[in-house]
Amino acid sequence: METIHIYHTNDLHSHFEHWPKISRLIRDRVKFHQEHGEPVFVFDIGDHVDRWHPYTEGTMGKGNTKMLNETGYTAATIGNNEGITLSYEGLDSLYQKKTFDVIVANLYNKNGSRPEWAVPYKLYTTREGTRVAVIGLTAYFALFYKMLGWKISDPLKELKQQLAEISGKADIIVLLSHLGIHDDERIAETFPEIDVILGGHTHHILHDGKTINNTLLAAAGKYGNFAGHVILEIDQKQLISKKALLYPIGQISREPWEAEASAGLYDAGKSLLQEKVAELEGELTADYFQECDLPQLLCEALRDWCGAECAFLNAGLILGPLQGTVTKFDLLSICPHPINPCLVQLNGNELKEVLRMTLDEDLHHLQVMGLGFRGTVMGKFVYDNIEIVEDGLEFLVNGKPISGDRDYSVAIPDMYTFGRLFPEIIRTNDKKYFMPEFLRDVLAWKLNQL
Numbered sequence: 001m002e003t004i005h006i007y008h009t010n011d012l013h014s015h016f017e018h019w020p021k022i023s024r025l026i027r028d029r030v031k032f033h034q035e036h037g038e039p040v041f042v043f044d045i046g047d048h049v050d051r052w053h054p055y056t057e058g059t060m061g062k063g064n065t066k067m068l069n070e071t072g073y074t075a076a077t078i079g080n081n082e083g084i085t086l087s088y089e090g091l092d093s094l095y096q097k098k099t100f101d102v103i104v105a106n107l108y109n110k111n112g113s114r115p116e117w118a119v120p121y122k123l124y125t126t127r128e129g130t131r132v133a134v135i136g137l138t139a140y141f142a143l144f145y146k147m148l149g150w151k152i153s154d155p156l157k158e159l160k161q162q163l164a165e166i167s168g169k170a171d172i173i174v175l176l177s178h179l180g181i182h183d184d185e186r187i188a189e190t191f192p193e194i195d196v197i198l199g200g201h202t203h204h205i206l207h208d209g210k211t212i213n214n215t216l217l218a219a220a221g222k223y224g225n226f227a228g229h230v231i232l233e234i235d236q237k238q239l240i241s242k243k244a245l246l247y248p249i250g251q252i253s254r255e256p257w258e259a260e261a262s263a264g265l266y267d268a269g270k271s272l273l274q275e276k277v278a279e280l281e282g283e284l285t286a287d288y289f290q291e292c293d294l295p296q297l298l299c300e301a302l303r304d305w306c307g308a309e310c311a312f313l314n315a316g317l318i319l320g321p322l323q324g325t326v327t328k329f330d331l332l333s334i335c336p337h338p339i340n341p342c343l344v345q346l347n348g349n350e351l352k353e354v355l356r357m358t359l360d361e362d363l364h365h366l367q368v369m370g371l372g373f374r375g376t377v378m379g380k381f382v383y384d385n386i387e388i389v390e391d392g393l394e395f396l397v398n399g400k401p402i403s404g405d406r407d408y409s410v411a412i413p414d415m416y417t418f419g420r421l422f423p424e425i426i427r428t429n430d431k432k433y434f435m436p437e438f439l440r441d442v443l444a445w446k447l448n449q450l
Contacts, residue, residue: 002128002234005033006174010045010200011222013081014053014064016265018224018249020258023071025227025247030072039126044068045200045219046079046138046178049086049094051438052336052374054269054329061086061094063265068100075101075122077136077176079201083107084141085338087436088149092117103136103176106158108151121162123169130237133170135162138178139201147435155179156187163191171237174198181219188212195239196230209244218244225249273329278447283323286334287315288379289364294318294334298439299384301446306343306434308411310386310397312358316368316379317413317439326447335440339372342414345430348404352395354424359392363421371415384411413439 007026012019026042033040048068049061056064061082068076082091095102095117105120114120121135137155145152159175166173173194177184180202188197192213199206203222209230210217220228226246233241285292295315303311320334346354357363358381366378387396395402402408414433416425 002126002130003038004126004130004132004172004232004234005029005038005040006196006198006230006232007040007042008045008198008218008220008228008230009043009048009224010178010198010220010228011047011079011203012044012224013047013050013222014056015050015223016053016055017262019067019265020261021249021252021254022224022227023067024255024258025249025252026071029229037127039128039130041074041124041132041134042072043134043174043176043198044073044076045176045198046077047081047200048076048079049082051081051085051338052332053266054273054332055265056269057328057332058269058272060090062097063269065095065098069098073100074124075103075134075136075176077104077178078102078107078118078138079178080139080141081338083138083150083152084144084148085436085438090436091148091150103134104138105135105162106137106140106153106155107145108153110146110149110151112151120158121166123166128234128237130172130234131170132172132174133166134174134176135159135166136176136178139180144433144435147433155183156190159187159191163193171234172196172232172239177201180204181217184217184219185212188215188217191215196232196242198228198230205246206244207246216242216244220246270329273327273332275328276325277328277331277444278326278450280323280326280447280450283321286318286321288377289315290380291382294322294443295379295382296384297446298335298443299382301442302341302411302413302439303384305341305437305442305445306409306411306432308343308409310408311384311411312355312381312386313413314358314364314378314381316375316377317373319375322447328444331440331444335438335443336374337372337413337415337439338374339439340414340437341434341439341442342412342417343432343434344410344412344417344425344428345407346410346424346428347407348402350424350428351397351408351410352402352404354422355386355388355395356392357422359388371418371421373415
């Protein structure tokens, strides 16, 4: 008999307030299992990195890698935050000093080779000789990876190839899946040879796991609120039982030094981001629901950056004012979103319908989670080269009524192309994303012109 323990985290998104406790829990339990001769693995399922936090931004995620090293992770796969919120060079150097394996099967260089720092799968052998194969997959954002210089393959097709490659080589198969719950369920139904799927991306919580087709699904939510534990019972290399559970991190007592450690990461990041961006003579104001300077300035900058006829955005993207010496830390503080500029083509009727929607006060007060948004509410909309007349009965672009007979180039935050905010924008196929620049980079560019 052999008992294999697997600890897993996912979608931390640089919420380091729980990290000291998570790290302590994992290190203590790994030590306990090792002292009792039980094999133990520790996996992260991606989106550990999120550039809203000063420490992640200041180190371009390399600080996150250091944290995984210090905790003693066995392996990690990448999420979309590692994959498409960093430049090509940023991701390619993210794991330079890693002491764990990076497992991601469906990521390639644009020439078709695999990055040196990643493997599609890894075979681990326990002391008793049980062979554990671990495969990693990340979400299929093909266009964005291509724009950044990467090539990404269809995860399910890639999975099929990797399963064929390891056939006969493993007693246990574990999938690190940053694909989301729906793909995980589909994989469990399609590939019964997979014993365990450790999931992420959709921030789902499976307190006791979920079994489909004899495949155990496990996931630990988001932001470090939970850490997962999967227990596998092996008899002569045959898997005879498996179970999953979650540890609520908030219920674990905090050591006196841990709050200071979390605060120290913030301060370290702040120190790294003291580079001067601009010097302002007066204050540039910000407000979610009143006319003010910074949202309007960002809107103008967005139109210029994208070369568009007009632009609009929500004031809730700017979280505070600026004055005096502006640093990179200041820009991160007021605009922490990993949101890129985007240029879309809309015909006049589509544009008018979208603009009508932007006048809806319910939308202004909508609390948004996801889509790259790291603020609280949408806020009122601001416009550049767009006029609203007669309380929204008519709209002008460049001083002329919008015509349904022509198309308009419109600069927007890319978050409007996801989710369900603006169906007309989501439906259009004519979208151009500007990467890897974020909105705060566009704002920095504009401030330098003042």
